Every structure is written in C-alpha cells, then in structure tokens.
Amino acid sequence: MKKKVLAALVAPVAALSLLGAGQAEANTNFDMVVKDPAELMRDQGILLGLPNGDLKVNDALQRVELLMMLDRAGKLEGSKAKLSFTDVPGKYQDVVSKAVQSKLVSGFTKQSFKPNHSLTKGQFATIFTLSETGGKVPSVDLSILNNYTDASKIPTYLKPYIAYAILGGAFDVEYGKPFEYEKEITRAEASKAFKPVVFDVIDFLTTNDIHGNIEFNEKYQNGGMAIIGGLVNAFRSVNPDGTVVVDGGDIFQGTLISNSFEGASTFDTMNAIQYDAAAIGNHEFDWGVDVLKDRIAQAKFPVMGANVYDEKTNKRVDWAEPYTMVEKGGYKIGIIGFATPQTPATTLATHVEGLSFPTPAPIAKELAAELREKGADFVIVTSHLPGEHAKDSDEIIGELTDLAMESKGSLDAIVGGHSHKRVSGHVNNIPVVEAQSYTAAMGHIQLFIDKKTKQVYSSESGILETKVGLTKEDDAVAGIVSGYQEQVKEIAAEVVSKTTGDLTRTPSEGKYGVSQLGNLISDAMMQKADAQVAFQNIGGVRANMEGGDITYGDVFSVIPFDNYNVVSEMTPQQIKMILEGPLKDGSNFLTIQYGGLKVVFDAERAHGDRILSVTLNDGTSLYKDGKFSESKVKVVTNNFLGTGEGDGFDTFGEVEWTSTPDFQRELFADYFRAMKAAGTTIDASAVLDDRLISVKK
Template sequence: MAVPTISRRTFVKTMAVGSGTIAYLATALTVHGAGPEVYTLRIIHTNDHHARIEPVFSGNNPVHGGVSRRKTLIDAIRGEGGNQLLLDAGDVFQGTLYFNQYRGLADLEFYNALKYDAMAIGNHEFDIGQGPLVDFARGATFPLLSANIQVDRSSPLAGLIKPWVVIWVGGQPIGIIGVTTEDTPVLSNPGPGVRFTNYIEAVRLGVASLRRDGVNKIIALTHVGIQADRELARRVDGLSVIIGGHSHTPMGPMINPPDPNRPYPEVIASPSGKPVIVAHDWEWGRWLGDLTIGFDANGDVTRVVAGRPTEVRPAIDPDGGFENRIRTFRGPLDQLRATPVGETRVALNGARADVRSKETNLGNLIADSMLAKTAPAGAQLAIMNGGGIRTSIPEGRITLGQVLEVMPFGNTLVLLTLTGAQVKEALENGVSQVEQSAGRFPQVGGMRYSWSASAPAGSRITGIQVSDGRGGFVPIDPNASYRVVVNNFIAGGGDGYSVLQRGTNKVDTGFLDADVLVEYLQARSPVNPQVEGRIVQDGVLPGVAGVAAPAPAPVETPAALPRTGGESLPAWLLALAAAGAIGGGLRLRERAARIAAASERETVEVE
C-alpha cells in the first residue's frame, strides 16, 4: 500500500484537528518537505519496569512480561540487523519483592545482559534515597541520563548522571537527552544535594548543544508522562523522537478494546511544523516497544516506517540463562511470598487507574487497618494516598509477599492533628490531579467525601462527613480538631500534601504500614471489603439531620517527652507495640525468616 504524503503546512494544520488525524498519521506518514530518506533507525524501548523480573500473573497464570521472554524478543530483533537502539525510560526500581530484597541490583544484572544503550532516571529510582541509585549507576554498563537533575559535589551521585549522550549507530550520531519529572521531590525521596529543574528548558539546552556538535537526530528519553511529552514536542524544536514513561500509558495494540484515537506512536507538530514521534510502552514489561523511523540528510523525520510493539506473551520461549538466574534470585523470596497472613472473599482492587481516581475496596481495607491500629491513640480519620497502593490481590488466600507488593515502600504510620478546614485542604490536594492519574488521590477511613470533577482544582470538594462513632456520619466542622493517621511519606509533604506539615502534635508511631495491614488481616480474615460510598464523584453525600457536631476531643500527645535514657515514646504507643502480633518493632522480613519455606509463584492481578 502506498504511504500517504502530505505537505508540512497541511501536516501542521491537520495535527490541530484531533487525535483521529494523529492516529492516521502515526500508522503511515511521509512528510512533503523532508528530503529523500537516507537513514532508518529502529528503537526498541521499555519504561516503568518496576522490578517486574518475573511475568505479570493473574492468579497462578502468567499473562505477559518477564525479562527472560523480553530477552528472547530482543535477541530476535537484533538478529534482523539494521540500525538499532535499546532504551528504557525509567522507573526500573520499586514494585515487587525483588526490589525489597536486592534494591535494583537484580534488575541491573538483567539490564546489563540485555545490553541497554541508555536509561532515563525515574522518580522511583530515589524511593529509598540516593544509595541504591548510586550502586545501580556504578554497576551499569549503559549511561543513566537526566538533563534536569542537578547534582551537588557533596552528593554520592556526583559524576554518575549524564544529561545527554551521543551514540553512533550505523555511522550516524544519535543524540539522546534524558529528563525526569520535576515532581520527584514530592513523589519520592531524593534527599539533599539533588535538584530538579524545568524539563523543557533542560531539553532545549541539550538540543542546542547537540546541534552545535553536528548531531541532527535527537531523541528525548523522558520520565515525565504522556501529557508532558506532548507539551515538550509542541514547544521544543529540533527533537525527532520522544520515548517516554511515568504515566504508564498504553498505546495502539496495547489498548483493549482497541481505540483508533490512541495510536502507537503519536505524531505531534513541533513549533516549526516538523513531526515529532512520541511513543510509550505501557508498564511492567508487558509489551516491548518497537518503532522504526526514517530520516533525511538533515535529520528530519521522513516517515514512520513501522510501529509494531509486541506483547510479551507466555507462549514466547524464555531465555534459559535468564531463567536460571531468576531461580537463584527467587530463592530467598519464596519463603516470604508463601507465608499466609489472611484470606479475602473478594478480589481486592489495587489497579493503578482505580486507586488514583475512585474508591476501591482495597483502599478502604488499608485505610481501615490504619485507623484500627491507631484508634486507641485517638485516631479518628485515615488518609491513604492511592499511589502508595501498587497492585491488586485476587480472591482467596493472602500471602505476606502479596501484602509487601501492594505496599512496598516501608512507610510508617504518623498521627497528627488537623482542623476540619485542613482536612478539606488535604482532600482538595488529593483530587487536584485526577486527570493525570496522580498518586495523591485520597482513599479514606472514618469519613466520606464528595467531589466534582468539573470544578477547578482547589475547589472540587463539595462535602465531607466524619464518623459519629455510632455507625452514622455528621458534617465535618471546619473549626474542630481531628486526629488523623497518614503515612510518613505524605506527612512530610509528599504527593503535594503540604498541609499535613502544618499538623500539630505529630507522632511517628514506627508501625510499618504493611505490618499494620497484616495484623488487621490476621485478626479479621476472611475479609470482605466493599465499595460503600466513601467517595462520591459528581454527586452528593447522604443527608444528615441536624447541624455539624463537634468532633470528639482528640487524644493529644506532648510534642516533647522527657528523656531518661533511650528513646521515649507515649505510653499508648508502647502498649500498642506490645499488644500487636507484629507491631512496629517486628519487621515482616524477620518474622518470615522464622517460618518454614514454602515455594509459591508470585501472583499479581492484572490491572
């Protein structure tokens, strides 16, 4: 079939009319005004791997993914020859027990063996500080890129991150510029000595530098999300391709049911009207991105030769060497995975799109566990950021490994006092970026709220009711004080919850959130949590007779306690720690180590 040809003026005009035109152009594009095609480049790409060394499972059945099958596909593609690059757009860290145990170094072994050419740094690379990223960077056989991360000499990351790199492929220099989301200090824990600048200005600077050096084919390898990538394409001249991640965006055949308005790749007009090719590869190694692009002698895109991402299906033969190494790495994890901690009569929904946009039964379960643990200390309300819920749990037996994969960050519970007005401010922050699937979306306990998706951010909360302690709800009193339990990440302002930093009488309990959920499951299994109207979108909360009742007086904890040798803690906290089967002082890993090993495959419900 002949490839359609359009003028650059027509290209710019049609790009403005909607995504349907983008879909058509993305599948077969030749731009009039570009010179004769003299070079083609095939880009194989992944993003948001999140420690998914093994396949994604539904129950006991592998659905897709896994690095051993990824290797089989990559080897086959390399066998076809031609000019190729293998790129990753960041967030290799965090998401399974492999990260809990090996802190990225198991993933690094496979990435080195796959011979990646470059990787962008994602926000999750900083989840437990700079140390694991330092170890990863020192061991990597490929460059780690981010042009908008500025590292002080005092940081252990000094000298380990490159802003961009030039790789020669088929006799041609290819410039690759990395960028990382500017929200990383809010989303993760980069620590001192690392600063994140504007990603668009960083790319613009990189393009100018590379162009001065004679490089005219430039790829932005980004971890900023699809909306930011589109904006980057529209605002910066000189880019040829954007390979992105962060938003976990499926494209083209990755979408089921098919949607012709969401193609792989997208084509977006730059400020000068030249096409910029934009591609994402969803998440977790479910698919392998595969894009071939033609260029003229000036480095302008002539056409999308092929956009053919491949699903990493279970039917693909796994690489034997990788499978052997996975078995070795998996050994210490099997005992942890297999330890039973409870049972659920329903599937627990931790799907990324759901926990970041609406009430889910798993969100309710987690919030309730937080509240139950700290209620003896006066906790009345619980707020859990949806981004802290990383996967689902199928119906049936629940293992320790599954809990740790749902809540892998090792956060602790923090108690603080907020006014009703501050609770509303926290919820406003939580629903302010739903359109971007931001992790700040609030799952709640001890209260319910309504919000309007059409209202401007900051004015979306339309009602809040708090539990009256007798099975009913009353409107929140903006002037009353409420004792609220959250995790230490958002208590410190993470996910935009700066209002929590203004809370008073803060106590970090030391209780790990995963420990608390395990204790709750052990005490109440089988559990059967439901979606029960705690979060109402574009509607109203049930009416409550009477006026707002003042909140019960919260149990206050002195800001400073006398020291008599060692760390002093409130008496209620010591009592809870002693009473709990796991408590804050007994870590899950230590407990599991004392339980007889029982091999069991990882199970992760497909989102």
Template sequence: MRISMAGLSRLAIATAFLVPLGAPVAVQAQHAAAQRVERVRVIATGDLHGSLAPYVDARGYRSGGLAGTAAAVEQARRECVAPACVSVLVDAGDMFSGTPESDLTHGRETVDALALLHYDAIAPGNREFDWGLDTLAARVRGARLPLLGANVHMQDGSAIAWLRGDTLLRRGGLAIGIIGVASQLTPQATNPDSVSKLAFEDPATTVDARARALRARGARVIVVVSHTGVRCEGNLYAVATGAPADRCAGEALGAIGRLEHPVDAFVGGHTHQRAVIRLDSTLFVSSAANGRSITVVDIPVDARGYARREEAVASSRAVDDKSDAPHVAAIDSIIALATARATAYLAQPVATIGEALERKGGQYTLGNLVTDAQRWAGKADLAVTNNAGIHASLAAGVATNKAVYDVQPFGNILYKLTVRGDAVRAYLEAVVGADSITRHVSGALVTYDPSRPVGSRITSLRLADGRALSDSATYTIVMNDYVRPMVLERVLGEAVLDMSSLPMNDRDAFIAYLKQLPQPVRERSEIRIRAVSSSSTSTGTSR
C-alpha cells in the same frame, strides 16, 4: 595515492578498505551509497518495576516480565539489519522497586539482568531513588548502567559523579545523540528524604541546551529518553497508537511543546501507558509497565545522515504468551535465582481472608481495609490513601506475603500529619470535588452532594465514633508519600502543624494489621465517601 586517515569518518574508513583504491569514482560512490545508514531504530522499554518474572492471571495467561522483554528486544534488534539499519536501546526509568524478587536485594538482580541487554541510555525514574542515593549509585556503578539525568544535579549546582547527562553514539558511522531527563516532579513521587539534596530542572530547557551541544559535536539524530509521561482521554491501553495530541496531556507533551528545536524521538514513561503520539513533527512513545510491552521507533535518515523525523513510524509490541521470540539464557538464569530466593518469603502466610476482597469501583472493602491499616499503624484519627496505590484484589483463603505484595507492591512511606479540622474538611472537599472519587478514607464518614458547587459539596462529615468533625480542633491523619506531596501543595500547605514518617511502609503496615485481626478476616462492607441527593443536607460539621 596517500590517504589521511584522520580526515575520514568511520564509515569512510570502512569503505576505503572494502573498495579497491583504483576503482572508478562512480563505483566507489555507488558502494558508499549502498553502505550508508538509512534508518535508526529506537527500541524502548520502561517502568519495569522489578518485574523479573511474568505476571500470570487467573486464567494462566502470562504477560510482561524481564525474560519476555529481553526476548522482544533481541527480536527487534535482529530485524534491524546493518548497514541499512542501526539500533539503540533505551529505558524510561523505574527499573526496580515493586516486586519481592527485586526488592529483597534492593534491585541487584534487576540491574544485573538489564546490564546483559546492553542498554545505551536509561532515564532515572522516581523509584530509582526509593532506597537512597547511595544504593542507586552502587547499582549504577556495579552494573555500569548508562543512567542519564541531564536535568538532575546537587542543590549547590555541582554534578553527580555517577549520573551523566547525555551520550553520543556512533553506529555505522552515524552520530546519534541521546539525552536523558528525569521528571521535574520526582521529589513528589519518591521518598523526599532521598532527594532532598538534589535539584530537578525543567526538562525542556535542559533538552534544548544538550541538543545544541550534541549537534555541535556532530550528532545527526537526537533522541530523548525521559521519565515523563502522558494521560489521554479514553482507554489508551487499548488504543495504543495514533492517539491525537489534543486528547492528551502531561509533563512529556508540555516539555515537547516548549522545545525551541524539535528532537527526532521522545521516549517517556511514568504513567504506565502504551502510547504513540505525534506532536508537530516529533513522536512521543511510552510502553506499558512491568514489561508488558516494548515500543519500536524507526527514524529514516537522508543521504547526509540527518533524521527525517516527519516520516518516523512507531509500533507498540505486546509482551505476552503470543510471542515466540527466543529467550536470553543468561537473563533467564538470573531470574530463576532471584525467584528461588524470594519463594520462601512469598509463601509465608499472613492471614486468612473470609470472603474475597475485590478491587472494583471507586469505593470498595479492600480499600477500606488498607486505609484502616495505615490509621492503625500511625495511631491516628484519620487516614487517606489513593486508589491507584491498590494494585490487586485479595482472594478468599490464606493470604500470603505474595498476595499482599500484589496489593501494595511499592512499599510507600507513611507520614503522620497534625492539622486543624478546617484543613481536613478542605482536603476532603477537594476529594469530592473531583470528577470521580479516587481516594479511600479511614476514621470518617463523608456524605456529599455532587450537584453543589465545588468546595461546598460536603453535607456531613463525622468521625468513626460518630462525633462531627470540629473545624477548630486538631487531628492526626496518615497518608503515603505519593498522596502527601499533592495534598501539601494543593490543599494543606501551611495548615500542617506537625509531620513525621512512620517506622513502617504501607505494605508492612497492612501485613501487621491483618495479622492482629480476628481470623478469618471479615471486613464489613461500608461506603465511607457517599454521594447523596440535595434533599439530605445534614452538615455534620462543627465550626
């Protein structure tokens, strides 16, 4: 009997060597059936943000970190026993930027450690672009990371040499296609100068085109890994699985809903939320930030290898002290070296804090202090920052570089804008028109009546020196590169007369500001955006 090897799939080749050629046809068929892949396991991580070491809270409870993440990943791999189960490992992006261990070398240790886990696909997050395209290219090439951004290309339409769009893997003879996409909103969530030469296309359109091409090449299972996320009503971190799609919204669900043909799993990130959501027949999953969880999706496949996506199941697994999975020694060694390098820097004192400054509620003293630092750094009339950019409290006593890093881990770029007073007022009307106050302001005191219509709620708007804001005057205002794009798009737009970046980021501004204050630092408690009843109606605005 002559057998043409070219005509056999890899699975058939393996079977040909394992089963005697003279065996009855029924025996060969039974053996092939026993060897076929029955399940594809997708192991997903995301939003690591350079968290090589675990987070340790005041109780000594440890969670997250790359060491624990690696252990959880390897445990999930061991559970997937071939030939019935094959696995792929993907990451939803934002690998680095956010901890001194990672930031001091622009992510070198982070990508070296990730490379040891042998990822199959990584989506580009907005933080991947923080240090510019050259640095990102060097990290991708140096660690041979499988970064996939199918919807990202140069403004002139040309491809990016180090950024692929998809990959076709063969596991146990089964063809698995993986498509990577970035958020279309990436330019609004990173240093705009870093991505000014790039174009970010609609993820849904891109996925449809790539999926068709992968299926034409033989892919039986299609997985999307993206840096797009969702936000849901209620506490999704606690309700990590089974969140109904009608309680959730976001770029990821929008993309899934626009697909012409469903994919078999859609992995997301960016919003830092643990989520398992079924939209029609497709599961969307995302993991908690800083390595605090991984997500495992099991997709059954039929006898022909096609995914039975409707039967797919997913679980969100916490990474914490309760895990007993063995660590990966080589990754632990990289983390130890990075931690040792950062220790001296982290231990340097910045200032003495007189009383604990807690991150609690909508308006708090620490938020005022952070915003004051930004106004001081820009020598501006006003400053505004987002509450979500303040990540930790400051304890009383000596505040070190580590303490400041915990408060502002990302080092956001600061911009100074010159605008007319009426534009400032319009922006602050948008702030007080929201369901809750999620901004801190420096250089102004704002009172508003929440019972009034949105757009006319402000009852008083005075500058720090007590003068009423004048609609016809011009003012300078500082904001970070997260707030700035939303403000420009939704409120200020053409009202901006001038704009420039500051020579220091928000964290460096906070450090410098704390150092020059009288010690110990005692910040006066003050509510700068205050709700009042309709009986208090002083406008405090000059028009």
C-alpha cells in the same frame, strides 16, 4: 485544547547559555518525515507513475515492477545472462536476468516468467528478504508471526521470509490482526514496505516504568524481562548494528523480587539485555540518592538525569550523566535522559531534598547542540516525561508533548514514561512513544535515514506486545530471574490471610471515592497507630488481590513502597480539606482513602463545598451544616503524604508529624496475620462499608 500538567520549574538561567539555533538543528527532514510513502518513493526515484502524476497506489504491484524498484534502489547486482523466458519484453530482460542470477526470483516454468503477474504479500516478503540477505534463507525467530491471527495458515516455507520482513520494517507488527499472506500487495503497501530497502534503519526499542516487574506475569500471560530480552534479540537478528535499547525510568521499585535487593535484580536483567541508556524516574529516589548511586554504578549503561540539579550550586549533579553517545549502523546517536519535573511531588520529599528538576526543553536544546558539536548525527530523548492520548481524539498531550512542541529542529525522537499509558504517534512531526508499564508492552520507534545525506526522511512509532509466544525468551535473562526467584520464594509464599472474593483498589464512585483495599489499609494503619483517623493515598495502592489465599507476595504487590506511618493531630477544618481533595482540572476530588470517619458528600456541589458532614466512628461530629467542632483529632498517614508535597495534598504540610517505625507493608501484613490467627476470613462484599455516603443515592 492541551491538557494542563503540573507546574514545572524554570530551568536555572545560570546553567544555560543557549547556542545558536543552527547549531542544534536535527538531521531530520521534518517536512518529509510523515509524507505519504508512495510520494516518498517517487521522490527517491524508486516508484514511477503516469505522466499526469498518478502513482496508481491502489493497483496491485506486479512482479517486474518490484524488480525494477529493487534495481533502482541498487539491490540487483547479479550478472546478466540470457533468459529462457519467452514472455519477458526486451526492456525488462536485464533486470529480470539480474534478479534470477541473484536468486531473488524464478520463473513459473522454463519459458514463462509472468512479469505482469500480481504479487501477494507473501511473495513480496520473500523477494524483499532475499534482497536483504544476499539470496539466503534467513535464520530468524518465527514467533513474531504469532502476533497475527492467521499465523498458523502461513505455509512453513514462507514463514522465515515473512518474519524477517516484519522485523526488518517492511510490515508493521499488528497484534490481533490477520497478516493475509495471500492478499495482493498494492503499490501503496509496497512503497511503505520499501522504506528499509531505500533507507538505513535505526530501531529504538523502549521500556518504561518497569517497576521491578522482571518476572513473567502469569495472570495476564505477558511481560517479564526474559520476553523483553527476546524481542530485543529478534530485532537485533535482523538489524544487529542498528538497534538501540533505552528505558524511560521508574526501573526497580515495586515488586518483591526487585525491592528485596534494592533494585539490583532488575539492573542485572537490563545489563544482560545490553540496554544502551536509561532515564532516572521519580521512584529511583525511593531508597535515597545513595542507593540510586549504587544502581548507577552497577549499570553497564548510563542512567541519566540531565535536569537533576543541586539547588545550592544551581548546577547539574555530578553523579548522573546528562547524555551519552552510541554508534549504531555507522551513525552516532546522542541520547539525553530526563526526569519529570513532577518528581518532588511524586516521591518522598526527604529523598529529593536539595534537588530541583527544571523544565527539560531549554536543557534539551542546549545539550542537543553540544552533542551535534561532538559529532552526533541524531539526538533522541529518553525520559520520564508523561504523555497520553486525549479521550476524545488521538491527540497526544502531557509533558511529552510539551517537549516535542518546543524541540522541533533539535530532537529526532522522544521516549516517555510516568503516566503508564500507551502512547504512540508524532508530535510536531517528532516520533514519540510510551509503552504502558510493568513490561506489559514495548515501544518501537524507527528512523529511516537517507544513506547519502544522513537525514531522517521518514519515521514510525508503535507498540509491541509482550504476550507469551510472540517471541522466544532470552535464556540468560530467564536464568537471572530464576535465580532471584529462588531467593524470595519462601518469603513470598507465606499465607497471611484469606478472602471470600477479590479485593480491589477500584474507587467506589467511578473515578473517585474509597476502595476495598484503601479501606483495609487505612483501618490497619489506624489500628497500629491507635489513631482516630487514617489517611492513605490511592496512588500508594498498586495492585488488586484475587479471592482466596492472600500471601505476603500479594501484600507486597499492593504496597511495594517503603512508606511508614507518621502521626499527629489535625483540626476538623484540615480534615475536611483533605477529604475535598486537591483541585485538578476542576474535577478531581475525594481521591483520598481513609478510616475512622463517616462522610456524606454531594458530587454536584462545587469543589470545597462537596463534603456535607464528617463524623468519627464513635459518633462525634467534626463538621455538619457548615459548622466545625473545636476538638483536634489524632491522625495517622504515611510519610509520603505527610510532607505536604505528595499527590498535591498540601494541607498535610501544615502539620508537624512524628515518624514511627511502622512500615505500611509490614503493618498491613500483620493486620491480615491477626485475622488469620483469629480464624477470620475477610468478607470481600462487606469491605466497602458506609464510610462514604452520597446524597444522590
């Protein structure tokens, strides 16, 4: 069953006048796109089988069979010459002669060619690569081989050929598995590997939810924009004219090195990598539209929002392009960018005031038709639409799926974001991808295009790792990052406190409950505002803290958003509603982080009746045995929640809040600094106190 998503706005009718369906049709043969590779090669006249149709897919591929396949694909253009081999039948003389003259292959001896000898994966990669490079040894980044556990065993002379074949699409990049270069290659495997020979290839390399993570992640030994740039360079070295680089939004908000420059540092790295396009994410609005406009002006690529509308005019805003057209490998590719319709609920409401974010599908059909009228051969979407794989199956669900289900016939590929998940596969025979977040991975979609009809006959979707050693860093990007690091080093290095153990944002009750960092942040907010109760959304706590010294840089990682305190009074009834949490799929509750309260709950009871008692820290009862006290309580929360639109906690919207100049990140840092000044080390084991009590324990 398809997972429910947040309700989306209907596209403004006045803004759309859908063209005829035929005008929006994708150049994708959707019935063929997920066809078995061997059958696809048979249909292309490349792989021959028995008269009964048996393609012998599990048989090992023979040397002469590969040469015949290359010849049928028009890859053997060498001159014919008399052979010295005595074991090549007459019907194979011409094809073997051309292959030898093209320097794709040689004999075992002057007299022996062994045409029926089985090929290994390494031998296949060599012949494949030489057929693509005109018989020359390729110059290519060999680091891609480090994805495989047996990379060190591959002979040095074979490495350039195998690396080229992998980057060229003959073999999937499979991290943590052996390549097995000595293993015989089957006819089925050879058919899959042959797609880049028969078809033109467009490589889409994708990022999403960078959130300012332009630095290499020392803890996880991955990520950073220099590595992203290195992966792009590796693919461009093999497919220079057919590589497209796009981003799915939430580009710059989230790290000290990015936020200190309002995202300019992140865009500098993307400009250096030469991105082709990006979508607008919800956090692109975190510093207001004016800052977003500055970043759009800085970008040397379009930052797009096809569904960002002005509520008053019911028209698309004029400061963000809806789409762009790029030419790659002789093909014109239309790229449409979408924000998520969830944007008003997942960013500060005042920063998107006057804007609406309608459902993408009708707009996608309209713009795809428009792009094709302008000559686009293919149309893809890069978006901040979330997806995920269902827990009990490999099914892809979410807004990403919604668009794909409604877009067959108009779109050729879809890139997503927002959910921070790894998503890869086909929906409605359309390849879709989402590459986690924080540059921890990169998405990869390949379109295999018939050179005559310009139709997509096959496509693949996958995830590329960004771990250290899997590619060479881009030196220019690394230099940009280093320059910004020098500017923020002193700020980030300040030690503000110390802890005896790790402090995490992990909920205390499995998927819900309070957390160590949630408790500390709430207490810091409450102390600063001199309030009785504090509420903090768990989504605003973005990282964990390791035991030992706590630096300002650590504080920034935990609270990267520029949210500030708002204060007011709330009734006990409203406080209980907040504690119950918004109802999502009938199970999401008690997700709020809080301070100043002791709460007893029963997880087995129905939503709205799970909270059994609520007591202030001073012992004053606010709710017990179904009865509420009559007194109001001074409450502090952040301005994101205070709108009543943040994370579904609409009860906050019933309250009139007073803003303060107290930014959460700074008050949290000051809270730690005060502990340090008092000589106090945080006891991590005591942070999860008795503020939340389950009757089942």
